[in-house]
Amino acid sequence: MNARVEDDLVALVRERLTREPGDLTPQRVAAALRAEGRPVGDATVLLVHEALSRDVLGAGPLEPLLRQPLVTDVLVNGPHQVFIDRGQGLEQTDVRFRDDDAVRRLAQRLAARGGRRLDDASPWVDLRLADGTRFHAVLAPLARPGTSLSLRVPRSQVFTLEQLVDTGAVTAGGARLLTRIVERRLAFLVTGGTGSGKTTLLNTLLSEVDPRERLVLVEDASELRPDHPHVVALEARPPNLEGQGAVTVCQLVRQALRMRPDRLVVGEVRGPEVVDLLAALNTGHEGGSGTLHANSAADVPARIESLALAAGLGREATHSQLSSAINVVIHLARTPAGHRFLAEVAVPMRDEAGIVRVLTAARFTACGESSTGSGADLLARALEPETS
Incomplete structure (x- = not known):
């Protein structure tokens, strides 16, 4: 039976079965075919049953x-x-x-x-x-x-930094730098465009966190699955059919602060929760992190400012909070061919006017080349071991 005939039969059988509710079985398919005066051979019945099963089970x-x-x-x-x-x-x-x-x-x-x-x-x-x-x-x-x-x-698999190096997503030097950022408990944002690998990299970095630390994740839709022994994940909930019962990311960030997090993680910052995250990272919660859509590391302050302004936080207060909340920006890029890679590691710095600028500390190309920028000394100082 060719695909065109199968489509016609499937449509006829579907229409008849919807008028007669019941389980989808080969027997009911055969009865529907007989009622339509169509062939009822075993092969035909099984093909139509399989097509209907794909249509009503899973993602078809x-x-x-x-x-x-x-x-x-x-x-x-x-x-x-x-x-x-x-x-x-x-x-x-x-x-x-x-x-x-x-x-x-x-x-x-x-x-x-x-x-x-x-x-x-x-x-x-x-x-x-x-x-x-x-x-x-x-x-x-x-x-x-x-x-x-x-x-x-x-992703069913969480990549290690070594695997990301093997695939060319991160250079060996970039992997060492990211490891030090995690070990020093610096607060960081993973930024980039859609499909640039932000969640993948954040999963990897959270998997590098000391297993004695408690991770509390807050997400609009649960995507983070770090390979770590102590993870508590909170997921927002949309309103039901009656428009009730919604739970926002903002509400969950506030709840997470009461759950004794060693590291607070917001899976994707894209709304008013940015205000709560900045406030949380300014209350002694070191090593916090999240992801943010941005065209470049330099665009991050403007992106955060626009989100915060929409949530009612003024420009001056936003930049004041940002300068002390985020230590590092890790920016990812994607080539036209689809290759995702670590493009930049940058450091936010507040200028004399009180506006946060982002200075590039390390820059990487899709080919694996690297160079340093004006923020290299600032990052080096941030990565220095603490002295007692």
């Missing part, structure tokens, strides 16, 4: 892609364009949906599994599935060329 036709070991993202642009990212840029796959209705059904089913509504009145959704996959969808016609799905797959 995307399930095999999500299970590939190197895949970090699966992106669906309507029924005929499905892409994956295996760390070397986007690749188009041969996976196709029958039509946009099939994409929409899958999106609505995944949203329902997360307890969220997805329809014309609420045409987008952002949630985490039970296996940790981050799922986002926008329905057509808002999305073009059709319903758009974005799935971010959590």
